[in-house]
Amino acid sequence: MEKSFANLLRHSRLASYDRTLEQVYTSPKRYRKIGDWGLKRNLPTVIRTKNVTIGALDTAEHQTPWESGDGKVLFIKRWKENFPNSKKPSPRPEEIHHNAATMTPAQFQRLLKRSEKYKAKEFQEKLKNKELIPEQVFDYLQVNFATDTSETTGNNVAGGVVGPTYSDHQVGWDYPVQGRILNMDRMGHSVGIGGVVATLNKRSALGLRNSGDRRVQTFFVRKAELDEQGKPKVEVTLQSKGATSSIPLLNNYDSFDSFDHHNFNNKHANMTADEMMHPNRHRRHSQHHNNSQGGSTEDDNVTPNPEHTELMARIAGLLDNSKDTK
Incomplete structure (x- = not known):
């Protein structure tokens, strides 16, 4: 009996307690009612949380300091729900550094x-x-x-912290999540997603008309991981990779006809550098050539330039963003 008790104590959570790690402990409901958490002494029975973190097993005042661990448990649940492709743990090195x-x-x-x-x-x-x-x-x-x-990585120092997702299931990137824009910073915009502050780069925010809108909207995850210090690093974008440019939609621009776009690209596919730099001269030359052959210039005047409209929409979005920052 003594040997079995010593073996149980040696492999128990109490014996493996490490104050440098904020481990989360839980206890069955019937034991929580009497304050039994498997520690040196019982905790108060008025504790309503299901998870606790222990600051020390004993102190000079004969107390066991504790804090609620629900926040850490909920963070892992939110992270696994919103970012299932977080960085997976790397194997422990065979040699100790x-x-x-x-x-x-x-x-x-x-x-x-x-x-x-x-x-x-x-x-x-x-x-x-x-x-x-x-x-x-x-x-x-x-x-x-x-x-x-x-x-550094190794046994004596804190190595790279990995994400709390350990499943081999891959859902791929560019999946939608719900969040809201918090404020602007030097990298772009800060986006709140389930208690995690993500980054919306300036390039991904082109066409955003109202950066002060705090309503919940859909973002698409580009990357999610925890860095070496355990800080979340998440990058999102306004639109998925497979979708078309969102700038015409945000600016209420009706997309041009696909047939006209095809004709426009074919007509201007072989433009020279001089024709690109002097479009008016090229247009007058084309009109003169059509008139000399008895042709009409209606098609050239009616067909819009989609690239010009998109560029103007981008410029308008950048101007709106600059006004918001001022």
Whole structure:
């Protein structure tokens, strides 16, 4: 019985508790009623949350500080619902990397003793065989001196934080989500989506007539991941890749006839650089050529230039955005 209890205690959540990690703990309902969360002492029975994070198992005041963990659980649910293609976890490296810049003096001394005991002889042999040079000693020992923990990965420092989605199901990018524009920044617009602030780049916001509109609208996810420091990085756009340009629609522009567009492209496909730079001269030359052959210029006057209208719509959208920023 003593051996089984020791084995259970050794593999329990209580024994594996780490104060540096904000793990979320839960307990069955019947145990929560009596405050039993599997800790050193019971928590208050008035706790109404189903999930808690523990600050310490014990303090000098004989207390167990705790906080609600519902926010972390709900964040994972919202992230998995809105961004199912988040970055998946990479496998743990087989060799342990050590960051000497973040070690305590005692940890550094243990690293030196372990390296001297297990790797010094092998390193000297590689030097004699000219497989390594003395300057590669830190690479051989997997030791670095990075002061920024986001640049390192390993056992002693925080590695890259990955998204909380672990399924192999792929839905592809460019899927719609609901959000609202919050404000403008140097990158474009900030968009709120389920508690996550996404970025709408300036190029993706062309044709946006009212940047101060706070109503819920549809955006399309271009990229979603968590960076090395655990911060969400989400990029969205106003329109999916398969759709046509949204600028004519936002500016109440009726698209031109597809037959006219085909004729226009065929007619101007072989324009020279001089004709592009001097369209009026080219137009007068075409009219003179048609009149000399008894032709009519009605088709040239009636057919609109779709590229010109789209460019003017883009300019109008940029002017509206500049007015809103002022």
